Amino acid sequence: MTKNFFEVKNVDFNVSGKTKVKNVSFSIKNEGDVICLLGPSGIGKTTILRTIAGLEKINNGSIELNNKMLSSKTINVEPENRNISLAFQDNSLFPHYTVEKNILLGAERNKGKKDKKISLKEIVDLLDIFHILNKYPHQISAGEAQRASLARSLITQPDLLLLDEPLSNVDQSFKEEIQVRLKKILNKLKITTIIVTHDSYEAFYLGSKCGIIINQELKQFDDPYKVYHFPNSVEVVNFLNRGILIPAKVTGKNTLESWDLGTIEGNFIKEYPKGSNVQLLLQPEDLEHDDKSNLKLEVVDRKFRGTNFIYTLKTPSNTLIPVFVHSHHIHQHEVEEKFGIKRPIHIDHIVCF
């Protein structure tokens, strides 16, 4: 069995004597992989990064990087000796140095390295921070400070890069572009990276694996597609907030019956005995709109999301279900109007709890 490049084994993550996340285990198989940790605010994501960086200690379990033990009950390599870079969420630039000097201080770490994969100019261009190079941290915006901090972390070419909400202060209009650039640069430099974010889209885009932290636990650690489509717990479903659970009864190998929607067909991702009462996960894209259908539900809300609408429909049992409709759809339905659902309902992968 080949050894993982980075591994966290059975660690309780603590801050000021309080356990924030319990018994966490996950790994990064190959050097250069990017993973994301998702979770609500204050859950302990930052604590995980700080502990990996060596700024907090652990009392149990172990953290290993590239076959080197960094943290355990008895071992604690000091942060300055780990070659791990952490870009903080808040502005952690040195306030009395210009942005350029701040970044160059990061480059100092690589003075002796022959294999310099990226220059200051490349990083500056990539993150579009040329115009702020001669400015002091107090003269730039929060988003610019975050990009400058990111540049400083990247130029150190660390063995492991930790990014704490790296784009939380970046303007929405610029965020997607920066995400693309960041992905490109991480791929180019082959820097193993852990990104902490509360933005699931950012995590799904940047990470090859995603970890979901809820209620002091790492609930799921998997490919983004699987996390989204095959959530392993109700907590993950609720956190991602992209579907609802409705009661249903398993009626066959590939069918179940909902009191509100009738028969639903599809492939169960997990087997259930016939006759079991389950909670079916219904995501907005699972149902299709059909004006001609005789299954009509009342529209209670309509959200315009640019590329699509999300209609909220009320079932006879007063359950509210979301339905995705392309925004180019020929006509729109107003609140209180009836909205047809295509039958038979077919869901590609049926997730039940």
Place this chain on the structure above:
Amino acid sequence: MKFNSWYLSSFLISFFVLIPIITVFTSFFESTSNYYEILKNTFLIEYIFNSVALLISVLICTFLLGTGTAYLVSFYQFPGSNFFKWALILSFAVPPYIYAYSLTAFFENYGTAFTILKSLFGDANYNKSIPKFDGMFGAIISISFSLFAYVYILVRASFLYQSQNLIDLGKNLGFSKFKSFYKIILPAARPAIVAGLSLVAMETLAEFGAVDFFSINTLTTGIYNSWITFDDLAFANRISFFLLLFIFSLFILENLSRRKAKYHFNSRGGFKQKEKLELSGNKSVLAFVGCFFVFFMSFLFPLSQMLYWTIKFPENLFDLQVIDLLLNTLYLVFLSSLVLIMFSLLSNYGNRVSNNKTLNILSTLSISGYAIPGVILAIAFITFIAWFDENIIKSLGFLSIKKIFIGSILGLVLVYFVRFYSLAFNGIKSGYEKINISVDESAYLLGFSKRKTFMNIHVPFLRNSLLFIVILISLEIVRELPITLILRPFNFETFATTAYISASEDLLEAAAVPSLFLILIASFFIMVTSRYILRESND
């Protein structure tokens, strides 16, 4: 908990600063001479009564002077308002004892007032009609005009950060200007007022020069006399103990209110810059006259009195070894600043990296040094050295160390260190508060050691704060009297001690020249730092 070298150095520094305080408290239980019994039955009540009377009177005066002038320059535009804004802090350059000399010199029989009247109206016996500002009244005037700037600075800063929204709210509620002032503006500045008055209270209780000059028996002069006249250190410490208890309660009050004040300054959400109201006609003249009166009385009056005497008796200027005094003062300033800055930096950084509760408590206690009168500190230091010499050094068979510490520059600098440690420590601490802890962590993650982070990140960042602190320390040391008087080496004088000695020998004219130099040097330091003192550097 990790006991690294940073923790240890920070712990030792804080502990050293605490020694005089511990000494005072432990000395409380030592036996005293008969002087205690005599004093207890005779003067002790008078000491306490005088201290309390002086304190209350000074608090009322400084409140009126400080808040009144701060209100005028903060809310109104009138001729000279921008000048008075900083000129009013020049009163810091005049220590109460020098003010006391000026007051006496001006109003005494055949004094400056007499000379002026005589030159204006011819020979007559004006002495009867010239009021006499001596005794308790003189002390109250001297201390109030010298210390009101504490209230002025803090209250003005508080007014500065009051949002226009607050004033508009008053208008909206239909309040008159006066009602807005006492219902809205004044309560909002209350923490600053309490903080300012607490500082005034501590300085008043610690005041030695002016009360000694006016021969008022207070607890502080009682401590000095019990040591000088009766050579009773234990009793001096016993009075100190009571005074310390009193001062500590003020210190706690001041700390509590400062915490509130800080909250107030930081809440900048929805802040709207205040619009100053332009005064015209009689109102503008009244505002000008009010501020000018305070400025004149607190600074121009003592300055011109000292200048007048220096010109009138030029021989005193030539008799005085000005260069020697200047060098002595600068020598003390240089040494003390260096020691204070170095150790306060070290202690602050030790606290920061150790992040240890015990150390935090110890540091908080150690900065109480500024609340302790110089007289107490000096005597506690002598007590400690005497005890240490007797019980440790001599029992180990070594030669006495008393001469190394008592009546030496080393001893003087060490007690200055304890006295002004809080000034340096707090100054650096407030500089450090502007450096987010993640800045340190970023440095570690860039491979910087703790030492490199300290030298390459913190010291350059704190450069301006350090310069400001050095100047504040210099200002304090130039004005300092009791510690220097008690602990200075033989034949080593400063402007302050020379002025005191001349004045105590009833040679007020001779005290004028060193006083004048002292005022000028202190004014220079104030002018250099006025921008920081007035908190306008971050505006």
